[in-house]
Amino acid sequence: MTQLARLPTELFHELFQYLWANEILHSFSNLSDQMNSILESYSSYRINFQSTRYSIFQRICEQIQPEQVISLILSDKNDTPHLTKIFLSYFHIQQFTNLRLLSLIQVEHDSLCKILPELSKLKRLHSLSFDNSSGKGKFVDFTDTNTKIYSLLPKSSSETILQLKYLCTTYSDALTSMNFPNLLQLRLNCHSLHPLNAILQQAPQLKSLTLFLDVFRDLYAFQPCYSLRKLILIVKHAHMSIDLIGQFLEKFSNVTHFELKNIFGFAHRSLIDGFQWERIAQSFSIFNFKFHMKDTLTERNLDSFRTRFWIEEKHWFVVCQHNYLFTVSLSDFGLPYIGLTCMKSLYSTIPNNAILYHPKYLIFHRRPSNTQFCFTTIQNLQPIWLGSVQLLSSIIDLNQIQYLTIIPPVFSLFKNISSHMPKLHTLRFEGNQVDIDVPEQSSLSGLQLKQIHTLQFHIAKDSKKSIYDLQMISYSFPLVEHISTWPVKSRSDIIYIIGLFKQLSSISFVIHQSIDKIKRYSEFDSQLILNDIEKYLHCSAMCRIDFISENDRTPDLLHFWLCERVR
Template identity: 30%
Template sequence: MVGFDKLPIELIHKIFNYLETYDIFVSFFNINTYMNTILNTYQRYNLNFKSISMSHFYITLHYINPSQVISLTLSNMYNTPGQFQLFFSSFSITQFIRLELLQLMQPLNSITLNQILIDLHTLSSLKSLSIIHCQPSSVNQETCLLLASLINSSTSLRRLYLSGALNTIFHYNITSSINDLYFNNNIFNTIILENIVSRMPYLKSLNTSITLNMNYTHLSSLIHLTRLTMTIFINMNNSDLKILLNKMPSLIFFNITANGKQWFNGNYWEQCLPLNLRTFQFNFCTQSIHINEQIVLETFQTPFWLKIKHWYVMFDCQMNPTMTHIYSLPYCDTQFYYRPSMNPSRKFRSSAPIVKPYMNNVKKLTIDFSTLITESNSSLASTHYFSNISTLILVDNEHHLSLQLLLNFLESIIDFTQIIELKLGQFHHSDFIHLLYNRLPQLYSLRISETIYSKLEMLNFNNIRSLNICDWLTNINRMIFMFPSIQYLCVRSTNFEHMRQMITLSEKSLRNVTFRHINHELQEQIVKWLYEYCDKHRQFSYNIDEHMNLHIWLSDSIV
């Protein structure tokens, strides 16, 4: 058998394409001279520092040669606070001469972000730039001016993913060859579509929101656009949307989310959708009193829908007690809000001839049991089955329900083996956690209220690595006993000694801490102590967000 270090260099490089950079270095560095040569000649390292441990972060920085990196993700999010500052104390963006993709998550200040944008002018291979989770306090007028200048001058940049804080970029004159744009697909978007289209006429893919009215007859045609994802937050006339779609003759993929009864008409969509459209994904809702279910469903059961396009829909009356939803199948979003009911008037109807798995895209499921309190709870059945749920959120609003009924119901609709995150912040049945916990073999993260936490039996939740307690936590020793392996802890505390104990007593496993809503004096006190404590034990970084949350990132040991 040929050893790995005897394989041709080209084959090993192809294998590296599927491995994390950290794993490559710790597994293969210094095996022999041949392997070191392979590591030093590989030119396609991907550095993704989102959610990385601080120790792995520093080890990767120690080994990496910036000129060999093609993709870089930096994050100042809650689990890696202060990462930008640590990274740029060792490197400059100008050193990453082969960089093709750069993702910046939650840059904290305009000084750092502006310098990055200045340095990006030196990179001739940059194809994709993402600046996301960016707060208004992190940008200034110069930021948007620098970004506009970069877009205008770059000959390689083709993809942009931008937060809403960068809205004003479209106030500048831009002449760009951007092909793919994701821009602020939420209600805070203040840029009309005309401003985007006039500055980026070569778009092939667009993901944005509509929050302002405009005259679509004056909009330039988007002849290159093949993919459109949009969320409509206004009461838009369906005639305006028809005009808009007529200006997109090459569209083959269309995803839309909107409210209003004007969208509950299959005949309308049959008339206005582009001829070459292959994929039509949608999720519409309106007040139930506005809808005749049978008439609406018939408009989505014509030969156009069932025979020509093979597009099927679900008529859903359980997502909200006063609203009716209709959505395409398979369900296209990764999140789903489900309010099960045994009321026969709150039902589902589908145009699909055979019920096939249609919820496989859903990763995050919220189930609200509160409507069951007014109904007989002797039995409960569901139309849906969710096979790929990683995050499960349960809500009961303090109603008393049969725990066995709930357990049987959940087992009938969810594959428990896929769940890694369980959120029970608005769930009040502590006994149910015991029933559920042993059925979730992959459970990694738990969010509970302090009320539930205080009622839990003294069990060992050894699998839990991430613990979020929604309220104040006082009994520290109890937490350490029940959750001996936590790496991330999020709590609310107003007591310095409690905060200090949480870090010191969990130091063998703890990597991230968030103390929520703490005042300025307590922030200074805990940060001062951290400098003294970590000087002897480990390294750390931190930041304080706009909600007065203190986020701390800790290394395993001194590195």
């Protein structure tokens, strides 16, 4: 500490720009009075409360003053239920007078209603992101729109909108009556194109637009937008022809960066015609796409993408595999995964195959007949068949694996995790054969993998027995902080499982399908469960119950965020 004390305060403040608030406080708090003074004088803290431990959340709320914060991320996702509600018991959002960026991730309805009316008091805010409270993914159910949130937006946020440079939201209809004189980037989740026209006319400086669309329609009477340079279009149901896309792009004549991707269903056949795209994409400097086709593609489908325009002039390369067609320049814009046994059907326009598409997710089915490919960017691996770790290493750079999906036949892989997968932190257990196949779990016996922080279980809600020995798992993964989703039949199951994992921060349960509706109401009362947790485990917790549906308020899923246990 003597050497650190000689460094100027400005140098520490420069270093802090690269760290989150929790990292700064953990590393530098209480080293000396001088260091504490440096922390107190720092005025650019960035707080990220996603997947945070309750003790870290509490420490930040108690040590940092709101005027010291320039960036704030609040999340009420399953691993931090009710976080925003507790945060608002410490602070009022208007106290964050120097806040530049605010991101609200699946924040619960009541908390949103407290935050939104106060946004106009944040005079320095220039980046705002908030989605719907249901949190069902990128695409929302637009038939279940919360009208109260819609009514709050125009009244509370119009002043804030005027100063924003970045906006990300699902509430597109509420924005049609607002002005965006300074907006440069917009990420919008829309049912259709209908509200977009009005929004764009009020955003004269908009440079970048990312659209998550349910359906591609309502193109009529669409006005041009000349300021836009970057357009990303991600469509849930891509029932659109290339002619329709061309008409749409005519409204954005100055766009030089265009990306197009369909999520569900099958893309229109005309979208895999490179000659037609050549006519549309003349002015693009960056062009990426991913299409899911109904029919299996062959190498002949790439012929229209082998022209001088694609290969020599633009240097855009295209790959087809099975029924996917995609560009290779973006590693996360191509296939959601790649199956290793499909390598024979992978074709590309890359000369001499000098470059290979770099996926992030690979499914390893069985020993491949063609191993000339080597994947160096795989982060998510699902080995369904396993020969030897040496064979895996010859095809995949295992050092990059962060997420591993494991099934009983490949449990032997556990013994190689520490030596071959140093970055691995999340394990997903697939239990599709839970009732018919009880595996040998000796691979875990006596083994401890302290690098694993997250366990995910995919077990049928109606399974009659578990193939997994939870006591063995709790021993083998002693530092696990997050678990989802384990089936339970009673409150005592919940207490027992939480008690096994001493470092647990969050856990989600699914109520077993055999439990009838009456027992679900009586047995899985949130307050009764919280009382049991405090009584038997000596810690408090937050609990959120998800119901079967909006119309059926029967408990189905239970999410817990745990405080530190009293030892």
